[in-house]
Amino acid sequence: MISLTLPDGSIREVAEGTTGLQFAQSIGKRLAGDALAISLNGRTTDLNIPLTASSEIRILTFKDPEGRAVLRHSCGHVMAQAVMDLFPGAAPAAGDWADERYFYDFQVSRPFTAEDLQKIEQRMTEICQADVPFKRMELPADQALQALGSTRNLFKEEIIGDLAGQGQVISCYSQGDWVDLCLGAHVPSTGKIAAFKLLMTAGAYWHGDESNPQLQRIYLTAFPSRKELDEYLSQIEEAKKRDHRKLGQELDLFTISSDVGSGLVLWMPKGAALRFELETFLRGKLVEYGYQTVYTPHIGKLDLYRTSGHFPYYKDSQFPPIHMNEHGAEAEDSEEGYLLKPMNCPHHIKIYEATPKSYRDLPYRLAEFGTVYRYEQSGELSGMTRVRGFTQDDAHLFVTPDQLEEELQRTVDLVLFILRSLDFKDYRIRFGKRDPQSEKFGGSAGLWDRAESNIRNVLRGMNMDFSEEAGEAAFYGPKIDFVVRDCLNREWQLGTVQVDYVLPERFDLKYIGSDGSPHRPIMIHRAPFGSLERFVGILIEHFAGAFPAWLAPVQVRILPVVDEVLPYAEKVYAACRAHGFRTELDSRAEKIGYKIRAAETEKVPFMLVVGRREAESGSVSLRKRTQGDLGTLPLEETIGKLRGELARPAE
């Protein structure tokens, strides 16, 4: 007998050799039916494997993230079989899952078409209906290669070679006579896959490396029932309605014109009002946190960016330099010239250097809404979230070593305050570290170790959840990134805080310490919004265009019921503007219902309906978006009420 410990702590004795499925059946018929796999001591395992030792066990169903992954993974194998049935020349490479989706990459003579996908789905349905069992085999490398049969190809050989080299057991799974190399786990049989859909195709590089051949990827998802699949698909459709590119156009927030250039955002009056409000909000905080505001130009000499390292490191993703000499003529020396600034730090460093600094001057905090230009790859551009010109709410803090961690904490506090004020709860914190294997990172290993431990100390001290990710650092230092997802579930970095020992060294920055001798300051780069463009793009999606009243481009709209009251409506309009409310007057000869509908769809938070009654009594009928009529109030009282409703958040 062996004993199995369930998640609730209860322990059950079963005969050695009992399978996970039999155990699930002993608990309940329903559970056994829903079971997709088991988790044994935290490892996901097939249901039909005999249990040989006492363990902690969880029966995995679709409710468990691991269970979902198993179902979709198994569906991926069914897809691979279907692809090979229909395209005998196809070479399956590898698959994996990401979020709700599973993908499998194939090398094929031509990319898959929409019609191909339909045929593949049809073949998959046949395989699932046949309810073919998945069987696991563990084999030595040479036998595994044999076992693969028609699935064998250069990709599989490479993977088996790597696994064998690491001395790992090689496992394969078969469904019927089709075999694939696979770690597992899988559902017991293809019949468990009740509902699936091939979502999209894409080109993808082998091992994710651009220098490798490009394969054709198919994404799919699977659910235990048709109903759940349909719900998922309609959720995606629903989410697309929040897309900032769509809402940005509908609400007249921004536009991008190919005549100006790809990735160059034109802020329309309403988008600009929103941005201005965000900037004003942050400016208030900057004073409180001891920042000094500066302004710097949009270009700088090439040599400046050679010193900082930006030019050599990011040569391929910058607008080409403006080659000209001091006389305004085209430079003969192609090394001479100016660059559109890709970062604000070098300019701020020059402000730091402009006057001698002592330890009494530090922390020295310089802030600027600085617009930078980067020539992003054409395939990367996306609305406001990935652009070629954007404004960072940037700041650089020059600090002494003993000030560093406290200042870091204050910058993180500021970012958290901003996110909280805008009701962002769904973000993750990424601690981006250097990848020691990569040459992309400047400075000595010792400096990096110090910077990384500074960040770790601060994040731990603040009790934050974060994930450490190698290779995600900036070239000059490690960073804390605040990462959110857009309506299509793509991740974007918003706020960032970076520790930098490298640029102070490259620029030979100094301050005079209390000992009278020169010391090297440390820099913190930080931007709570990150890029105003990206932040506003995400903000549009976050609020689905219905911004909190203090941010709304139009906060109040006056809706006269009949033409006769237009003079009174004008008076109300003027009173609202006099109090700084962003107000519009809808004087069209339309019925009141029409005007209300327009204001509602344009997401105006407050509507002031004025008719004869209001004009006579000097009042307004207040309507709040989505809530409806709030009743009639004297004009003065309404304005007082709106002042409160439209105030910026404070803390």
Next chain:
RNA sequence: GCCGGGAUAGCUCAGUCGGUAGAGCAACGGUUUCGUAAACCGUGGGUCCGGGGUUCGAAUCCCCGUCUCGGCUCCA
């Protein structure tokens, strides 16, 4: 940058087999003066993304380019 999809009125989209380009909404004009989510009638509006080709004839077929969308890769 790479792979694939797309581009028709301000917006959303239809356009059959290659035969003179359409709808709804919006805009504009008129009528209506109306009380909390769409009054009625009328009018204007097109480089069918750009260039080339095939054809008696191209929005439609072919080629090149641009922009855009979904992925991949990249992201200071």
